Amino acid sequence: MTIWVPDLPEDSRPTYLAVADAIGAAVRLGRLRPGDQLPTHRALADLLGVNVSTITRAYREAARRLLVGGEVGRGTYVLGLASEEALFAFHSRPEGGVIDLSTNRPPVGLAEDDLAKGLAALLHREGGRFLNYPSPGDTRLHREAAAAWMARRGVSADPERVLICAGAQHAADTALGLLSEHEDLACEALVYPGLKAVARQSHRRLHPMPMDEEGLLPSGLEAACRAGLRVAALSPTLNNPTTATMGLKRREQIVALARKHDLILVEEDVYGLLQEGAPPPLAALAPERVLYVTGLSKTVAPGLRLGYLLLPPLLQARAREAEHHTTWYVTALSMALGTAWLEDGTAWHRLLAQRKELAARHRLCAQNLRHLAWRGAPHCPHVWLPAPPGGPERFTRRALEVGVVVVPSDVFAATRAVQEPGLRISIGAAPDRATLAQGLARLEGVAEALRAEGT
Incomplete structure (x- = not known):
């Protein structure tokens, strides 16, 4: 058990929220690490001089934030996901x-009148229809608009292979769900927190591969393939967090290794259009083996919650099977506004x-x-x-x-x-x-x- 006692500030917050916030801060700063066991409800209540019910409520709130988890008879433990969740606290x-x-x-305050204009045009034209589910026509139009958006990145996308998701994180989750027969996942040594969350949720082990200032080292990918890994998740453009971007030669080396070892690649490219003149995505170089993840949150507006998963031809048959896990999570209003912005140039x-x-x-x-x-x-x-x-x-x-x-x-x-x-x-x-x-x-x-x- 970890001997951890929060230093609670004197403010107007309820004590249970202050304790939950303190857990999040301690995890983010490394004072509590994944797997650490927290004091029992009664022990922490005694140390803080509060009711046991207050600590019970605090731990429940921390669990709601995915900071901690517990089992009867085992206690309360810090989750591996906690530090990633703390980013949004x-x-x-x-x-x-x-x-x-x-x-x-994205920076706030950029052309925010776009929303008022876009919504006014949609409501004037179609009104209350947006309180219903998206229609098949809405979905088809948005797939076509999304495919045109990907074309700006040099990716030739058949709209029938595009899955509309509730953000790129959802798209990445869906991509790995379609590859459920592969348990382990190769990835860069430093990855965006969402990938760690998805891997943990799907009970996959991450196998880190070494990087340099250009991103993943081909030698690291070769070693992972020789160790039996058959799926790799990569962020070759403006890597989060290191900002590394692979040059074209490095990308060609990665693709050649993937073909040599019959490796499937999940490419996260949410920042790809931000960098002017960025090398082509892996999906443009090896469309037969790349599941391409992108979206509008990092480039247009996070609140739209629109992400896209482009499947390679070998997985196209699974596209329609996955729709209830993807398109049904997106509201008709978000989809219609996204379609309008993609088509009229606002995006x-x-x-x-x-x-x-x-x-x-x-x-x-x-x-x-x-x-x-x-x-x-x-x-x-x-x-x-x-x-x-x-x-x-x-x-x-x-x-x-x-x-x-x-x-x-x-x-x-x-x-x-x-x-x-x-x-x-x-x-x-x-x-x-x-x-x-x-x-x-x-x-x-x-x-x-x-x-x-x-x-």
């Missing part, structure tokens, strides 16, 4: 001086506005992180800080002390061993450039203080 706007640079999302204009805003935010990184060796492409919504002074966890704790929330590398590590210690700074999360500049300046100050301490 912070407010997007500064409150009490806290600047959240932890959640990867593309929003993406171009995001490129421009992210380029400006990267210039702020250059100005305010002058003494830190950060990495990031001009249109990437996050930057990577390898080997920060004091180490990732200590730097993250000190950043939180000065009111900035960033994410250490253990959240992204496919296993407990972290190949490249670092931390991710989500520059799109700040509500405006001035707030971002303030947060970056605080991080620079943390680095200077840690260096002065001789760490």
Whole structure:
């Protein structure tokens, strides 16, 4: 059992919520790790001087957030998913001086009148129909619009092989569900938290492969194939968290190895259109063996919850079987608005506005992180800080002390061993450039203080 007692702040929150929040913060900062057993309800109640029912309610709330789990007779344990879920526990706007640079999302405030205009046009034309399920015609039109969107990335997509999902995370979940006969999954050593969540939910073991500044090393993929792995999940463009992007030659090497070993690839490409001139996706190079995952959340608007899974021809027969796990999760209104924006150019204009805003935010990184060796492409919504002074966890704790929330590398590590210690700074999360500049300046100050301490 872990001897952990939260230091509860004096505020107006109910005590049970304060305890649940403290569990999330402790997991994110590495003070509680996956598998740690929490004190019993009565023990923690005695330590905090509260009723047992308060702790019971707190643990129940933490379980609802997927921070902890428990079984009768075994106790309450921290879940491996907890650190990923904790990324979404912070407010997007500064409150009490806290600047959240932890959640990867598009910058806010870009052409927000698009929503009012788009909804007004839809309601004027079709009204209450959007309180019903999407019709087969709605689905067909949106598949065609999604296929045209993928064509902008150089992917030739037959609309009949496109599954509409409730976001790219849902699309990735669906992709692995269609490959249920393969239990283990090869992946990059540092992966986006959603992949860890999907793998854990489907009871798959992740097998990390080594990376360099260009992403996955071909030698690592070769070794995984020789070890018997037959499915690999990869993010070759603007990798989350490292920002690595594979060059064309590296991609061709990866595809050649996949063909040599009959490997199936699940390609996550949600940032692909953000980077101007990005090399073609793996799905364009090896369409016969790539399940291609993309969507509109990272490029157009997260609230639309529209993701896409393009299946290779060998899996096309499973497309219609999976529709009840995909299309039925998407509302008629989201689908219609997404179709309209994809067809009339609004989606593309929003993406171009995001490129421009992210380029400006990267210039702020250059100005305010002058003494830190950060990495990031001009249109990437996050930057990577390898080997920060004091180490990732200590730097993250000190950043939180000065009111900035960033994410250490253990959240992204496919296993407990972290190949490249670092931390991710989500520059799109700040509500405006001035707030971002303030947060970056605080991080620079943390680095200077840690260096002065001789760490």
